[in-house]
Amino acid sequence: MPEAVAVWQNDRLTAVGPRSSVRIPPNARVLEGDNLTLLPGLMDLHVHLGLEAGINFPRILMTPASLQLLHAVPNCAATLQAGFTTVRDAGITPVGVKLAVERGFFPGPRMEIAVSILGQTGGHADPWMPCGVEIPLGASLDVPDGVVDGVDSMRRKVREVLRAGADWIKLCTSGGVLSASDDPDAAQLTVEEIAVAVYEAATVGKRCMAHAMSARGVKNALEAGVMTIEHGCLLDEEAIALMKQKGATLIPTLVAARDVIVGAERNPGSLPPLMVDKARQMIQRHKASVQAAIAAGVTIAMGTDAGVGAHGDNGRELALMVEAGMAPMQAIEATTRVPAQLLRMQDRLGTLAAGKVADLIAIEGDPLADIGLFNDRSRVRLVVKGGRVVRDATRSRVAVGI
Numbered sequence: 001m002p003e004a005v006a007v008w009q010n011d012r013l014t015a016v017g018p019r020s021s022v023r024i025p026p027n028a029r030v031l032e033g034d035n036l037t038l039l040p041g042l043m044d045l046h047v048h049l050g051l052e053a054g055i056n057f058p059r060i061l062m063t064p065a066s067l068q069l070l071h072a073v074p075n076c077a078a079t080l081q082a083g084f085t086t087v088r089d090a091g092i093t094p095v096g097v098k099l100a101v102e103r104g105f106f107p108g109p110r111m112e113i114a115v116s117i118l119g120q121t122g123g124h125a126d127p128w129m130p131c132g133v134e135i136p137l138g139a140s141l142d143v144p145d146g147v148v149d150g151v152d153s154m155r156r157k158v159r160e161v162l163r164a165g166a167d168w169i170k171l172c173t174s175g176g177v178l179s180a181s182d183d184p185d186a187a188q189l190t191v192e193e194i195a196v197a198v199y200e201a202a203t204v205g206k207r208c209m210a211h212a213m214s215a216r217g218v219k220n221a222l223e224a225g226v227m228t229i230e231h232g233c234l235l236d237e238e239a240i241a242l243m244k245q246k247g248a249t250l251i252p253t254l255v256a257a258r259d260v261i262v263g264a265e266r267n268p269g270s271l272p273p274l275m276v277d278k279a280r281q282m283i284q285r286h287k288a289s290v291q292a293a294i295a296a297g298v299t300i301a302m303g304t305d306a307g308v309g310a311h312g313d314n315g316r317e318l319a320l321m322v323e324a325g326m327a328p329m330q331a332i333e334a335t336t337r338v339p340a341q342l343l344r345m346q347d348r349l350g351t352l353a354a355g356k357v358a359d360l361i362a363i364e365g366d367p368l369a370d371i372g373l374f375n376d377r378s379r380v381r382l383v384v385k386g387g388r389v390v391r392d393a394t395r396s397r398v399a400v401g402i
Contacts, residue, residue, distance in 0.1 A: 004038045008358035011387035016352045033381055033394035037366055039332065040352050041085030041359030041385060043339035044314045045251050046230055046303025049075045049111070050093035050138045053310045054263040055178055056270035057135055069139035072097045076108025078312030081391050083361040083380040086110050086339070086349060088168065090209065090230065091117035091146075092138035092307070095165025107390055112167035112343060114209065116146045118157060118197070119172030123147075123188040124179040124211060137178070154193045158200040169201045169208045171226065174217030177260055177278045178271075178308070184278060185234055187216035194224035209251075213282075215239045222246050228342065230303065231256070232293060233286040240296045249342055251303035252290045254320040257282045259309030287324055294325040301342055302335040315374030318367075328371045358387040362394065 003019035007028070015022045024030065052059070052071040060068070072093060079087060089098075091114045101108035119125030125146040127134040144164055148157045158169055173189050175182030182188070198208050202225075209228040210221035215236040218229050222242045229243065232250045243250060260279035264271045294300060302321065304314045321331040340350025348357045362382035365373045373379050383391035 006038060006352060006358075006360055008384070008387050011358055013352065013354050013356050013358050013360075015354055031362075031382060031389070031392060031394050033362060033364075036362040036364055036381060036394070038352065039083075039361050039363060039367075040336040040340075040350055041361055041383070042083045042315070042335050043086045043088075043302065043343075043350070044079070044084050044304055044306065044317075044335070045088040045228070045301050045339050045342065046090045046253050046305050047079065047087045047311070047314070048092045048138070048305070048307030049079065049087070049089050049097060049108070049311070050143075051075075051307030053307060054267065054270070055137065055260070055308060056263070056267055057272075058269065060135060060137065065139040065141055069094070069097075069141050073106050075307070075311040076101060076106060078310075079306070079314065080107050080109050080385065081380070081383065082312045082314055082377040083363070083383050083391075084109050084314050085359040085361075085383065085385040086343070086345070087112075088209075088303075088339075088343065089113040090168075090211075090303075090305075091115065091170045092143060094139075094142035096142060098165070109385070113165065114161075114168045114170035115142075115164045115166040116144045116157075116161045117170045117172060117211070118146045118148050118154070118161070119211075120188050120193075121147055121149050122181050124172035124174070124176035124182060126179065126181070129180050148193070151192055151196050154189075154196050155200055158197045162201070162204060162206065167206060169197050169206065170211065171197055171208055171221065172211045173221040173226070174212045174214040176211060176213060177257060177282065178275055180272070180274070184213040184282065187214055187220055189220070191220050191224050194221055194226065198225035218243070222248055228301075231286070233257075233282050233289055235289040235293055237292075240293050240298060243293065243298045244296060247299070249299045249301050249338070250290070250293050251301050252286075252293075252321065252324070253303045253305040253317070254286060254290060254324065255317050256305035256308050257286060259305070263309070290321075290324045294321075299338065300326065300330075300334045301338045302331070312377055313375075315377060315380075318374045319372050322371045328368045331371060332367060358384055360384045
C-alpha cells in the first residue's frame with residue numbers, strides 16, 4: 001500500500017495501514033524514509049549461528065573451542081542487522097547462545113535450535129576423517145555428539161539432545177557435501193531409527209527436521225513423520241508427491257552449495273577437493289529439484305545454511321528462489337508468513353497486523369519489482385525486533401511529535 005504506516009507501543013503493533021487512515025499518537029517518535037518498503041521481520045529456517053562463516057578445516061583445527069563458540073556473538077548481530085528477526089538454528093549452536101540473546105547479553109534474532117545434528121556412523125553427522133581424526137565443525141560445547149546407530153541408540157540420543165535444550169531434532173537421512181565418506185544421493189538412517197526420533201520429540205511437543213538430499217532419504221524421513229525437509233537436492237516425482245500428501249515443508253537452501261564453492265575458491269586448501277566437487281555436482285540438480293517442487297505446489301520456506309556462507313547475507317536466497325520459479329511475493333511470504341506458521345508463531349509473527357509482535361523491517365526500493373534488493377543488506381534501512389529499534393538507517397525522521 002502507498003504511504004504505509006506501522007505504529008507500535010512497547011512490543012506490540014497497535015495499528016498498520018495507509019497513512020490516510022492510521023492515527024499517529026501525539027509525542028510519538030517517528031521514523032521516516034523515502035522509497036522504503038515495510039515488511040514483517042524476516043525469518044531464516046536453516047542457520048548455524050555457532051559456526052564461523054565458511055568451512056575451513058585448517059582454521060578449525062587451530063581454533064580453541066571457546067573462541068569458536070564466541071563467533072556466535074557477531075554472527076547473531078549480523079543476522080539481526082540484515083533484518084532477520086527470527087531464525088531456526090539447524091545444529092552446532094548450544095542453548096546458551098539462545099538464552100544469552102533472550103537475556104540481552106548481546107543482540108540477535110529470536111531463535112529455535114536443534115543443538116546437535118544426528119546421523120549414522122560414516123554419515124553426514126559423523127566428524128570422522130580418513131586419517132582417523134574427528135573434526136567437528138563447531139565448538140561442541142554443550143552440544144552432544146551426534147553419531148547414532150540403531151533404535152535404542154537413537155532413543156537415548158534424542159532424549160539427551162532434548163535435555164540439552166533442543167526445540168527441534170535434526171536428523172541426517174542422506175549423505176551430504178561437507179562430509180568425508182558419503183554420497184549425497186545415498187539414504188542414511190533406517191525408517192525405524194527416524195521414527196523413534198519423531199516419537200521421542202513428539203512426547204514433549206517437539207518436531208524433527210531432516211537434512212535430506214537424496215530422494216530415498218527424503219521419502220524415509222517423510223514416511224517416519226518428519227515434517228521439514230532441508231535441501232531436497234535430488235527429489236523425484238514420488239518424493240514430491242509424498243511431501244504434498246504429508247503436508248511437509250521444503251527448505252531449499254539454494255545458496256549453500258554456491259557458498260561452499262566460493263569459500264573454497266577464496267581460501268585454497270580450506271576444503272578437500274572431494275567436498276568442493278560434490279558441491280559443484282549439486283548446483284544444477286538442486287535447482288531442477290526445487291523447480292519441480294515449486295511447480296507441484298510443495299510448501300516452501302526460506303533457509304540458507306548460513307555458516308557455510310556469511311552470516312548477514314541471508315537475503316541472497318530470495319532471488320535464487322525466484323530463479324527457481326517462485327513469484328517475488330511468494331519468496332517474501334516464504335521468508336515471513338510461511339516460517340511463522342511452521343514455527344507455530346503465526347499468532348504473533350509473520351505478518352504486520354495490530355496486536356502482533358512489533359517485528360518489522362524497511363528495505364529501500366520495491367522488492368516486488370526487484371527481488372535482488374535483498375542481495376544487498378545495506379538496503380535494509382530499519383530493523384525492529386519486539387518493538388526495539390535495532391537498526392535505523394532511515395534518511396529522515398521527526399524525533400518527537402508530528
